[in-house]
Amino acid sequence: MDLLEIKGISKIYGSVKALQNIDLTVKQGEWLAIMGPSGSGKTTMMNIIGCMDKPTEGSVILDGTDISKENAKNLTAVRREKIGLIFQQFHLINYLTAVENVMVAQYYHSMPDEAEALRALERVGLLARAKHLPSQLSGGEQQRVCIARALINYPMLVLADEPTGNLDEANENIVLDIFKQLHKDGVTIVVVTHDPEVADEAERTVVLEHGRIARIVYNDAGDDTGKRADKDAGDDTGKRADADAALSDDRSIV
Amino acid sequence: MFVALLAVAVGATILSGLVTIYYDIPRQMGQEFRSYGANFILTAANGAEGVSEDAFLSSTALIPSEKIVGIAPYRYETVKINEQPFMAAGVDLEGARKASPYWFVSGEWPDAAGSVLIGQEVADMIHLLPGSRFTMTGTGLDGESFSHDFNVSGIVQTGGAEEAFIFMSLNDFSGAIGERADYDVVECSISASEQELEAIGAVISENVADVTPRLVKRVTQSEGIVLTKLQALVFLVTAVVLALTMICVATTMMAVVTERRREIGLKKALGASDRGIVMEFLGEGLALGCLGGILGVFLGFGFAQLIGVNVFNRSISFQPLIVPFTLIASIVATGAACLIPVRSATDVDPAIVLRGE
Numbered sequence: 001m002d003l004l005e006i007k008g009i010s011k012i013y014g015s016v017k018a019l020q021n022i023d024l025t026v027k028q029g030e031w032l033a034i035m036g037p038s039g040s041g042k043t044t045m046m047n048i049i050g051c052m053d054k055p056t057e058g059s060v061i062l063d064g065t066d067i068s069k070e071n072a073k074n075l076t077a078v079r080r081e082k083i084g085l086i087f088q089q090f091h092l093i094n095y096l097t098a099v100e101n102v103m104v105a106q107y108y109h110s111m112p113d114e115a116e117a118l119r120a121l122e123r124v125g126l127l128a129r130a131k132h133l134p135s136q137l138s139g140g141e142q143q144r145v146c147i148a149r150a151l152i153n154y155p156m157l158v159l160a161d162e163p164t165g166n167l168d169e170a171n172e173n174i175v176l177d178i179f180k181q182l183h184k185d186g187v188t189i190v191v192v193t194h195d196p197e198v199a200d201e202a203e204r205t206v207v208l209e210h211g212r213i214a215r216i217v218y219n220d221a222g223d224d225t226g227k228r229a230d231k232d233a234g235d236d237t238g239k240r241a242d243a244d245a246a247l248s249d250d251r252s253i254v
Numbered sequence: 255m256f257v258a259l260l261a262v263a264v265g266a267t268i269l270s271g272l273v274t275i276y277y278d279i280p281r282q283m284g285q286e287f288r289s290y291g292a293n294f295i296l297t298a299a300n301g302a303e304g305v306s307e308d309a310f311l312s313s314t315a316l317i318p319s320e321k322i323v324g325i326a327p328y329r330y331e332t333v334k335i336n337e338q339p340f341m342a343a344g345v346d347l348e349g350a351r352k353a354s355p356y357w358f359v360s361g362e363w364p365d366a367a368g369s370v371l372i373g374q375e376v377a378d379m380i381h382l383l384p385g386s387r388f389t390m391t392g393t394g395l396d397g398e399s400f401s402h403d404f405n406v407s408g409i410v411q412t413g414g415a416e417e418a419f420i421f422m423s424l425n426d427f428s429g430a431i432g433e434r435a436d437y438d439v440v441e442c443s444i445s446a447s448e449q450e451l452e453a454i455g456a457v458i459s460e461n462v463a464d465v466t467p468r469l470v471k472r473v474t475q476s477e478g479i480v481l482t483k484l485q486a487l488v489f490l491v492t493a494v495v496l497a498l499t500m501i502c503v504a505t506t507m508m509a510v511v512t513e514r515r516r517e518i519g520l521k522k523a524l525g526a527s528d529r530g531i532v533m534e535f536l537g538e539g540l541a542l543g544c545l546g547g548i549l550g551v552f553l554g555f556g557f558a559q560l561i562g563v564n565v566f567n568r569s570i571s572f573q574p575l576i577v578p579f580t581l582i583a584s585i586v587a588t589g590a591a592c593l594i595p596v597r598s599a600t601d602v603d604p605a606i607v608l609r610g611e
Contacts (some may be wrong), residue, residue, distance in 0.1 A: 076522065
């Protein structure tokens with residue numbers, strides 16, 4: 001079942017075409033990676049999927065709702081109810097403790113529940129650091145708090161923007177392990193990354209170039225269920241660029 | 255935020271202090287104005303020769319005793335010193351001293367029989383000094399000539415008509431000129447507004463037939479004009495301080511919103527509605543107004559007390575209504591000052607947190 005269906009979206013800022021006629025579907029429980037160089041339209045795509053921007057053309061259907069037609073108030077509600085956001089720079093509130101940062105997301109969703117927030121921190125292995133301020137946590141720990149905050153309201157879709165961009169290798173592995181567990185639990189994940197190793201972990205990698213889908217790569221490593229899809233390519237499918245060398249060998253490119 | 259709290263506290267202090275003074279000015283200045291002399295006089299009604307002792311007692315009994323500063327009944331007769339005519343005034347000297355505190359006396363007020371005050375003009379004409387003796391002559395009420403010696407205990411300077419008078423006690427006046435049962439005029443200094451004096455006058459007119467009460471318009475109207483202008487000035491200063499406080503709070507809150515732009519963006523990205531953001535910042539602003547208002551109530555009373563003691567030489571009485579007034583004014587002013595910054599908080603784009611700006 002498709003959780004997210006993007007149909008022919010374009011985003012134009014004046015004379016700049018940030019996205020051009022993008023078609024993409026994300027299945028429930030899928031782990032999708034979006035890669036591409038700077039200016040390729042990754043952030044614009046994330047903003048549109050995350051209900052923080054609207055396309056100039058086309059439609060974006062999330063869980064049966066066309067979010068490209070909704071007003072700002074309804075988009076906020078969709079974001080609150082259905083989406084969990086993970087940021088490269090963590091964006092924790094520096095005067096709140098780890099558990100309080102998690103509870104902020106609860107506050108805007110329903111009711112703050114410290115016990116549940118502590119369980120979310122336990123899920124990312126940070127129960128012992130629950131009462132610490134962000135300044136007392138390492139980068140990897142801050143990112144895990146950010147993940148706990150994104151998961152606390154059980155979102156349908158987790159959107160992660162360069163989640164390992166500011167982490168060392170050890171912490172990157174910890175975060176990826178959490179993502180693997182989330183994927184195993186059936187959480188739908190969309191990750192924007194520059195890191196091929198992170199992209200490798202996803203079931204599918206969409207490569208953007210100049211606002212278009214340059215290619216779609218189906219990975220084996222992230223596909224624990226044995227699925228090996230060979231569809232869903234955008235209108236620019238079939239291109240096999242040299243840049244693919246950067247991707248690992250155990251995947252197929254459509 | 256501390257700067258904003260300080261601004262609200264200072265604003266509330268000035269507001270509370272000045273409003274306290276605003277309402278206490280009539281009482282404070284009323285006392286000051288009494289130093290300008292009598293503001294209410296009693297004269298004989300048409301047809302009567304003077305204010306009788308009974309009418310005097312009945313009239314003064316109708317004046318609220320707590321408002322009486324001084325009452326001085328006067329009797330006047332023409333007398334001669336060295337064959338030059340002067341006006342002698344028999345008066346309750348203690349009452350005159352209270353009713354006319356602006357009199358400047360060189361020497362002493364009379365405290366014994368045969369001692370008098372003479373005006374500066376009289377002293378200059380017949381070359382008398384405090385301690386001098388002179389002989390007063392004339393025709394008494396019985397038609398016989400009289401001659402009495404008096405001591406000059408002091409010389410009066412007022413800059414007015416009083417400098418041409420000789421002031422003596424009612425007993426000395428009667429002893430020299432003769433016994434009279436009435437007074438020519440009764441001067442009263444009453445601590446009351448023009449309206450209150452008019453009300454007192456109306457009560458006396460209604461109840462005492464032989465007396466005509468009159469307000470000394472030059473005093474009562476001056477008091478009214480000065481009080482009105484002073485209250486207008488205090489009101490204006492209060493309004494300016496309130497406006498400055500609002501500008502300071504608005505500027506500080508705008509800085510706070512700018513500083514917390516990323517946090518606001520994050521909260522909106524996490525699903526905070528514009529209403530939620532407004533309530534959050536407005537709540538902070540209103541709490542700031544409440545806290546600043548509480549500080550202002552106490553500091554304001556201290557400020558008012560300081561002004562009362564240093565400017566009016568009297569302590570200020572605490573007005574309980576100032577507490578809710580200051581609190582409400584602080585909260586409303588802070589809330590209004592927060593509207594523009596709060597509005598700008600809702601304009602923050604949540605996408606900024608994704609861009610890492």
